[in-house]
Amino acid sequence: MHVLVFDIGGTHVRALVADAAGAVVARADMATERFLAGDPLSLLADMARDTARDLPAGLDGIVVGIPGILDATRRGILETPLVPTLRIEHFADALEARCGVPVILDHDATLQTRGEALRGAGAGYGRVLGIYFGTGVGAAFLDAGALPGGPYRMQLGHVPLRGEGRIGTGGAVDCVEAYASGLVLRDLAAGHGVAIAEAFTSDDARLRDALRTFLADQALSIAMAMSFVDPEVVVVGGGVVEMAGYPFDALAALVDDRLSPVIGKGRRPVRRARLGADAALWGAIDLIRSRRPA
Structure with missing residues (x-):
């Protein structure tokens, strides 16, 4: 085959x-x-x-x-x-x-979440939530390999996040993609005169402050999705997460900090995608x- x-x-x-x-x-x-x-x-x-x-x-x-x-x-x-x-x-x-x-x-x-559930960071779990920060923000939830919901399921990138009036790629106001996507990272880096490939390794203090907010918005997006679908494991990947210097441990800690104890704070592992x-x-x-x- x-x-x-x-x-x-x-x-x-x-x-x-x-x-x-x-x-x-x-x-x-x-x-x-x-x-x-x-x-x-x-x-x-x-x-x-x-x-x-x-x-x-x-x-x-x-x-x-x-x-x-x-x-x-x-x-x-x-x-x-x-x-x-x-x-x-x-x-x-x-x-x-x-x-x-x-x-x-x-x-x-x-497709990415299927692969990670089969061979990667989600292997061995039944309920797998995959979240990918690339040019946009994509997500999928698999329950024993099945996809619950209709065609608009898990459109995390288009879910409202904050209230500053930013417009996302799909035209939504204040959606996740308007705060936590690779396009946002590109603009942040350019605004501070830094190549996007060096965004997470730069020692520019103002950029590092902006990236803390960017990372917090990514963590909030992940915690929100976890609260909706109750996964056993969360796999986080995409081009942004694969960049040099990306602070994945800090992201995982922020996600845990934003989860409510009511839904099991500290019990759901957040793992970096392994398969690229x-x-x-x-x-x-x-x-x-x-x-x-x-």
Whole structure:
């Protein structure tokens, strides 16, 4: 079995091809900016063809991780604030026709959480909450591998957080993404004359003060989500968390500080995601396996 997973983020579109054992046999990368100016279906089809060119038996399936909201059938895309050109009603069917192999759509955070629950920081737990701070903020909750709720479940990035009047990527006022996302971090670093890659290692005192507030907003977002779904473990990842110098221990302590004793303060581990980009790959493999006949 060979599966291709597209992990579409606000900055990059990554393609990984792996065999049934999870060994990556091909990789490709494209700037998401190209999707904003072109036809995403053609770009993905070309990327799939190029990435799988050397496979003797071809692909068994394609899984696409979408940073947005899917329709109830998980065949079309309702909203993608970071990549609006992906709003295509019959997206999966159209890509399937172009590539000639089955296509499955899933929320990007759900794929990552599936992977972490299977092989990463959430392995061994039944109720796994995954939260990812990248260009935007994504989240997913798995209960024994199932996804409770409808298509708008766990849209943490669009939940109201504070009251300063900031506008998030989806147009919501004062949502989590307006305070705790990678876009906010980019603007903070630029405002202090620091490259974003050096944000958490900089000795600029004013920036460090601003980052304390940024980290507190991330912790508040995590604690809020935990209060809603009662997870056994929380896996936190994404491009921001993977940055050099990111203070993960301080984040975990802030989360615990913001949890109410009523719901079990101090009893739910907050763990750093372990698999990086491979989390979506393992999530895709698990998804395809679960849909194949026994």
